[in-house]
Amino acid sequence: MDVVIRRIRTEEHARLGEITAQAYLGDGLLTFGEDDGYLPVLRDVARRAAEAEVLVAVADGEVLGGVTFVPAGGVWADIARPGEAEFRMLAVAKEARGRGVGEALVRACLDRARETEGCVRVVLSSQPSMHGAQRIYRRLGFTRTPERDWSPVPGLAGLLTFALDPLSREVPGN
Numbered sequence: 620m621d622v623v624i625r626r627i628r629t630e631e632h633a634r635l636g637e638i639t640a641q642a643y644l645g646d647g648l649l650t651f652g653e654d655d656g657y658l659p660v661l662r663d664v665a666r667r668a669a670e671a672e673v674l675v676a677v678a679d680g681e682v683l684g685g686v687t688f689v690p691a692g693g694v695w696a697d698i699a700r701p702g703e704a705e706f707r708m709l710a711v712a713k714e715a716r717g718r719g720v721g722e723a724l725v726r727a728c729l730d731r732a733r734e735t736e737g738c739v740r741v742v743l744s745s746q747p748s749m750h751g752a753q754r755i756y757r758r759l760g761f762t763r764t765p766e767r768d769w770s771p772v773p774g775l776a777g778l779l780t781f782a783l784d785p786l787s788r789e790v791p792g793n
Contacts, residue, residue, distance in 0.1 A: 622720055624727040627664065627673040627685060635675055635685040635710075636662035642684075642710035648746055650775060661708060671695040674727050676711070676720045684711035686724040688731050690738060698767060698780060703740045704732040709752060722755050729759070729783070744769070744778040756781050 627635060639661045642648075649655035664685075667673050671689040675682050686709045691699035699705040706728040711720045732741045742764070745753055761781040770777040 622676050622678045622683065622718075622723050624674055624676050624723055627668055627675045629665075629668075631675060631682050632664040632668065634682045635673070636664040638682065638684060638712045639664070639708055639710040641713065645713060646748070648748065650772075661710075667695060667708070672731065674724060674731075676715075676724055678715075682712075683715035683718075684709075684720045684724060686710070686728060688728045690735050697771075698742050698744060698769065700742075702737055703742050703782075704728070704735055704738050705742045705744075707743070716751075721752065722759070725755055725759060740782055740784045742767070742780060742782045744780050747776065747779055753779075753781075756783075759783065 640658055643658070643661055644652065649657060664673060667687050671687050671693055673685055673687050675685040677683065687695055687707045688704065689695040689699065689707070690704045691701050693699075695707060696705055697707065706725070709721060709724055711724075729741060732738045741761075743756070743761070745756070761783045764780045764782045767780040767782075768777050769780070
């Protein structure tokens with residue numbers, strides 16, 4: 620399977636929104652399920668694409684997954700500090716999992732970070748139960764940064780954070 624990673628096109632917004640929503644719902648990542656206030660945010664790819672860089676993985680004309688890349692200071696940056704970039708909402712369609720799509724999207728974010736002037740590190744937040752994604756992050760050289768862990772909703776489970784310095788570290792497999 621030849622997967623191409625590129626910027627999302629307008630006509631793909633709805634498909635990626637549904638892939639992202641279904642990935643979070645299917646993996647039990649939304650505390651309140653279909654009633655979770657984050658679900659409309661996950662589906663609103665048009666807004667993310669207008670305010671950040673949304674990348675998609677495509678094979679044979681079909682969107683298989685996507686991710687939102689944002690440098691520090693961007694509207695979608697949760698934890699990125701000056702000199703950092705982060706990526707969010709990494710999601711792969713259920714039928715495309717296990718085929719390297721998630722890793723290809725993460726590698727594309729690392730490439731974007733290397734192209735971003737002044738960027739020396741990539742950071743991300745991950746729910747504790749996102750074991751598959753965390754295996755990708757560790758395989759690519761990310762390390763845990765527990766001092767930066769945080770919770771978007773006080774009183775609910777917190778997010779784990781990871782960091783990688785893409786300019787001084789060779790990414791495995793490149």
